[in-house]
Amino acid sequence: MGVLDQDDQTLDEAQSLIQIAMSRMEGEFRQLLEDYSESVDPDWLFDPLANPSVVPLMETKTGQVMFTDSFEGEQEVPSKRPPLGPLFIDLLPSEVIPTLMNIAVCMVQSGYEMECCQAYIQVRKPILEESVSRLGMERFSIDDLQKMPREILEAEILRWMKALSVSVRILFPSEKQLCEKIFANRSLSENCFEQIGRGSMAQFLDFAEAVAIGRRSVEKLPRILEMYESLRDLLDNIESIFSGASCSKLRREASSVLCRLGESARGTFIEFATLIRKNTSRNALPGGTVHPLTRYVMNYLRLLLCFTNTLNEILGNRRENNCFMRADEGTNIRVPHDDGEGEHQDESLISTQVVHLIELLEINLDGKADLYRDSNLRNFFLMNNFQYIVQKVKDSEICRQLSDGWMRRHMGKVRQFHKSYLIGAWQKVIACLRDDGTHSGSEGGFSRGSSKSVLKDKFKQFNDTFEEVVKTQQSWIVSDPHLRADLRISIVELVVPAYRAFLTRYRSHLESEKNSDRVLKYSVEDLECILNDLFEEGSISHRRSSFS
Numbered sequence: 412m413g414v415l416d417q418d419d420q421t422l423d424e425a426q427s428l429i430q431i432a433m434s435r436m437e438g439e440f441r442q443l444l445e446d447y448s449e450s451v452d453p454d455w456l457f458d459p460l461a462n463p464s465v466v467p468l469m470e471t472k473t474g475q476v477m478f479t480d481s482f483e484g485e486q487e488v489p490s491k492r493p494p495l496g497p498l499f500i501d502l503l504p505s506e507v508i509p510t511l512m513n514i515a516v517c518m519v520q521s522g523y524e525m526e527c528c529q530a531y532i533q534v535r536k537p538i539l540e541e542s543v544s545r546l547g548m549e550r551f552s553i554d555d556l557q558k559m560p561r562e563i564l565e566a567e568i569l570r571w572m573k574a575l576s577v578s579v580r581i582l583f584p585s586e587k588q589l590c591e592k593i594f595a596n597r598s599l600s601e602n603c604f605e606q607i608g609r610g611s612m613a614q615f616l617d618f619a620e621a622v623a624i625g626r627r628s629v630e631k632l633p634r635i636l637e638m639y640e641s642l643r644d645l646l647d648n649i650e651s652i653f654s655g656a657s658c659s660k661l662r663r664e665a666s667s668v669l670c671r672l673g674e675s676a677r678g679t680f681i682e683f684a685t686l687i688r689k690n691t692s693r694n695a696l697p698g699g700t701v702h703p704l705t706r707y708v709m710n711y712l713r714l715l716l717c718f719t720n721t722l723n724e725i726l727g728n729r730r731e732n733n734c735f736m737r738a739d740e741g742t743n744i745r746v747p748h749d750d751g752e753g754e755h756q757d758e759s760l761i762s763t764q765v766v767h768l769i770e771l772l773e774i775n776l777d778g779k780a781d782l783y784r785d786s787n788l789r790n791f792f793l794m795n796n797f798q799y800i801v802q803k804v805k806d807s808e809i810c811r812q813l814s815d816g817w818m819r820r821h822m823g824k825v826r827q828f829h830k831s832y833l834i835g836a837w838q839k840v841i842a843c844l845r846d847d848g849t850h851s852g853s854e855g856g857f858s859r860g861s862s863k864s865v866l867k868d869k870f871k872q873f874n875d876t877f878e879e880v881v882k883t884q885q886s887w888i889v890s891d892p893h894l895r896a897d898l899r900i901s902i903v904e905l906v907v908p909a910y911r912a913f914l915t916r917y918r919s920h921l922e923s924e925k926n927s928d929r930v931l932k933y934s935v936e937d938l939e940c941i942l943n944d945l946f947e948e949g950s951i952s953h954r955r956s957s958f959s
Contacts, residue, residue, distance in 0.1 A: 433523045437530050440514045444534040447503050450541035456577050497584030497648070511593050519596060528603050531593065536607045539586055543611045546574035550614060556621040561630065568622065568634045572641045575615050579645045583608050583652045601655040609661055612653065616661075616668045623671040629686055629711070632679045636718045639672040639725070673725045680722070680764070683711070687771040695782035698948075699792035700888040701799045702779060708772045709803040712765060716808040719761055726760040762812040769800065787836040791887060794828035798894045801825060829898065837905055840880055843873035844913040866917055870930045873910070877933075881941060889946040903942050911935045 503511075518527040547570035556564065587604045594600040619638055622631075642665070649665050690704050715722065776796050783789040801821050804810050810818070889895040914935065921930055933941075 433518055433521060433526065436514050436518055437523070437526050440511060440518070440527065441530045441534060443507055443511055443514075444503075444531065447507050448534055448538045450538055450545055451500070451502070451582065453542075453545045453547075453577075456546070456581060497652075498581045499588055500581060500585045502585055502589050508592055512595070515593050516595065519594075519599065524596075524599060528594075528599060531590075531603055532606050535586065535589075535603075536610070539582065539607055540611055542582055543574060543578055543614070546570070546577055548574045548614060548618075551618065551621070553617075553621040553624075556618070557625055561628070564622075564631075565634055567618075568638060571615065571618055572637060575641055575645065578611065578615070579648050579652065583612070584648075587652055602657065605653065605655050605658050608653070609658060612649070612661060613664070616664050619668045620671060623668065623675040625675075627675065627679045627682055629679060629683050632676060632683070633714055633718070635672060635676045635679065636715075636721055636725075639669065639676055640718070640721055642669050642672065643721075676722075677725050680715075680726070684768060684771055687768060687775055690775060692779050692782060695788075696779070696792070698886050698888040699783070699788045699795060700948075701795050701890055702776065702792075704775065704779075705772065705796045705799050708768065709800060709809075712768060712809055713803060713807045716761070716765070716812065719759075719808065719812075722761045722764075723759050726764070759812075765809060765812045766817070772800070773797075785883075787832055788887065790828045790832040790835065794825055794832060795889060795891070795894070797821060797825045797828060798891050802891060829901070833901055833905060836880060836884070837902060840873065840876050840906055841909050843869060843876050844909045846913075863920060866920065867930050869913075870917075870921070870932075873913075874930075874932045877906075877938075881945070884945060887946055888948050890948075895946050898946060899943050902945070903939060906942065907935060907938055910938055 515527055515531075518524065549567075551559075551567075556567075559567070586608055587600075590600040590604040590607070591597075594603060619642060622635065622638065625631075646665060646669060650662050653661050687704070687708060696702055776793065780789045780793050783792060801818070804813060804818065804821075889898060910933075914931070918931060
């Protein structure tokens with residue numbers, strides 16, 4: 412028994428010595444990690460990566476986002492990019508790595524792998540979390556994000572996209588590589604890395620999920636689409652980095668969050684149609700100019716079509732074969748449909764939606780036009796707004812989504828509104844210049860009796876009618892410079908030649924009359940100046956201070 416007791420005592424002493432040695436090794440291991448581990452400077456972390464594109468949005472005084480005419484130029488249509496390879500950085504000095512490796516080998520071989528891994532995780536995890544935090548990622552609860560003002564949330568989303576890209580492409584791969592260097596055993600290195608990085612990755616996913624399930628807002632859609640693209644384009648990287656069995660839940664969550672972002676984008680896109688449909692006005696817009704809704708919708712479409720491929724992907728994920736609808740039957744997603752003429756056979760989902768949304772806008776504009784009591788102003792309003800729609804289509808990515816036939820029809824509508832306005836508003840001015848009742852006698856002879864009186868009345872009638880029409884239209888606005896120029900030319904070509912002929916023919920019969928300047932009130936040049944000053948905001952449509 413004495414020998415056995417002595418052996419037990421020797422074993423206990425040996426184990427105690429090993430524990431002391433391992434404790435010292437663990438202390439040295441931890442100290443080396445603490446001495447040489449530091450969070451990564453974000454200033455040079457962002458350098459090797461392209462920052463996410465920022466879509467220009469303009470704030471109004473009311474705090475609403477307006478998609479304005481300042482969104483100019485052709486934008487590259489985002490599409491799914493191939494996975495970008497990781498960029499590795501040295502998280503620890505190279506001269507420290509061998510010492511850490513040797514300590515790890517010794518502790519693992521001595522059965523102290525748990526203590527070694529725990530020490531490693533306890534040091535490296537907060538370092539990684541601090542690095543992520545320095546990229547701009549903060550921890551928010553779902554409630555925090557739901558209550559966050561829109562402009563602050565937008566800034567947080569931009570930071571999220573940048574931080575996610577840097578973390579997935581640089582921080583996480585580098586952290587995993589460091590684990591693999593320190594721990595030769597693959598199972599240990601994967602376990603250490605997953606415990607270090609899983610929380611930070613979950614933080615990114617929690618933020619995205621909170622945005623996805625939050626209150627839907629049309630103004631948030633571009634940012635949600637950007638978030639979707641950011642996560643989608645990095646999903647393969649995430650699955651590769653967090654490839655261990657213990658991270659299967661994290662991988663599933665990443666895919667699930669991507670789906671929820673897509674569903675949020677899809678639902679918000681549908682709400683955009685509802686927004687157009689429900690936009691009502693009690694009063695007609697003064698001046699018959701382009702309605703704010705027209706500007707909003709067309710610039711919003713122009714912005715969304717920077718995400719053409721992504722929208723097709725998102726809408727296609729929930730595509731139903733039999734949900735084609737006319738524009739007045741609801742706001743469900745419409746799918747390409749052969750209308751019998753073959754025009755829609757090759758349409759993408761987003762092309763069909765663009766047609767649908769513009770149809771909704773046109774229906775809404777028809778309703779707003781009915782608010783005008785003056786039929787000429789009604790045609791003027793529709794001409795202005797349809798011209799704006801056509802011009803926005805021609806000048807942007809939207810034109811690629813619409814057929815040539817669509818463009819021809821809508822340009823034809825602009826011309827028809829133009830013609831209807833021109834005839835309705837100015838034909839009565841021209842009617843004053845007809846020759847009926849101005850002649851008497853044979854061979855066009857002119858008498859000083861009743862016919863001269865009729866002639867004076869003709870000129871006075873023209874003056875009064877012309878002044879009435881111009882005065883009515885002084886506040887009418889055409890914002891499109893080309894349309895404004897065309898409209899002025901059309902009016903000048905309609906009115907001036909008729910007036911010139913009438914004035915040339917009869918001026919000599921009235922010039923000698925008393926107060927003839929009240930009758931022969933306008934020269935041809937006067938008319939041209941007045942007409943060429945119409946339809947411009949802030950302009951004075953009559954060179955005289957008043958019509959008198």
